[in-house]
Amino acid sequence: xxxxxxxxxxxxxxxxxxxxxxxxxxxxxxxxxxxxxxxxxxxxxxxxxxxxxxxxxxxxxxxxxxxxxxxxxxxxxxxxxxxxxxxxxxxxxxxxxxxxxxxxxxxxxxxxxxxxxxxxxxxxxxxxxxxxxxxxxxxxxxxxxxxxxxxxxxxxxx
Numbered sequence: 001x002x003x004x005x006x007x008x009x010x011x012x013x014x015x016x017x018x019x020x021x022x023x024x025x026x027x028x029x030x031x032x033x034x035x036x037x038x039x040x041x042x043x044x045x046x047x048x049x050x051x052x053x054x055x056x057x058x059x060x061x062x063x064x065x066x067x068x069x070x071x072x073x074x075x076x077x078x079x080x081x082x083x084x085x086x087x088x089x090x091x092x093x094x095x096x097x098x099x100x101x102x103x104x105x106x107x108x109x110x111x112x113x114x115x116x117x118x119x120x121x122x123x124x125x126x127x128x129x130x131x132x133x134x135x136x137x138x139x140x141x142x143x144x145x146x147x148x149x150x151x152x153x154x155x156x157x158x
Contacts, residue, residue, distance in 0.1 A: 002036040009041050011092035014107055017150065018114050022088075024146045025118050030074030034082035037121065039114065040089045047091035062098060063113040064089045065120035072123050088117035111146070115139050 003019045018039055026035060042050070047060040054064065069083035090113055092106065099109035119135055126132035 002034075003039070004037075005039040005041075007041040008046070009043050009092055011041060011096075011106075013041065013092060013110060017107065018110060020150060021111055021114055021146055022118060024149065025115055025142050028142060028145065029080075029122060030076060030078075031071065031080040031085070031122070032074070032082040035071060035080065035085050036083070037085040037118070038087045040087060041092055042089055044091060044093050047089065047094065050089060060091055060094050062091055062094045062109075063117045065117040067121045067123070070123065071121075085118075085121045088114060088121065090114065090117070111143060112139070115142050115146075 003022045005015050005019055007013065007015060022037055022039065026037070027033075044060045047064070048058075050064055051057055051059065051061045054066075055061070066087040066089070068086040071080050071083050071085055074080040090110060092110065095109045095113055096106050099106045102109065116135075116139055119139055124131070124135040124138070126135050
């Protein structure tokens with residue numbers, strides 16, 4: 001599995017933790033180990049440009065997902081085929097504001113946004129209430145399981 005992370009900002013984030021999170025989530029969702037995903041951290045101006053260009057919405061946002069091969073989660077005895085999942089684009093500056101409002105750390109917010117973006121790459125959405133419930137419950141389960149497993153990992157910055 002290739003998980004690439006490119007931080008194009010001055011934000012100091014635990015990049016290794018975000019990579020571990022994506023690997024953990026993909027394993028839990030039975031995605032083939034040879035699937036590829038990229039995480040890109042961008043500044044407000046770049047995120048605003050992407051948000052306008054691709055979503056036709058003004059202003060920056062926290063996370064955007066750009067799926068490629070339209071892969072979906074697998075099941076234990078039938079993993080998703082290898083392929084290119086796509087890109088998760090995060091804006092740490094927007095995430096920092098949301099973290100302050102939510103009363104938690106930037107890394108907590110970035111973990112949430114990364115998992116959220118990954119679920120979008122795998123075809124999940126939250127336009128309808130039933131979709132929202134399914135996606136957000138799965139997101140919460142993945143984050144709780146990762147945080148439990150990763151709590152003792154060296155280099156954990158929170």
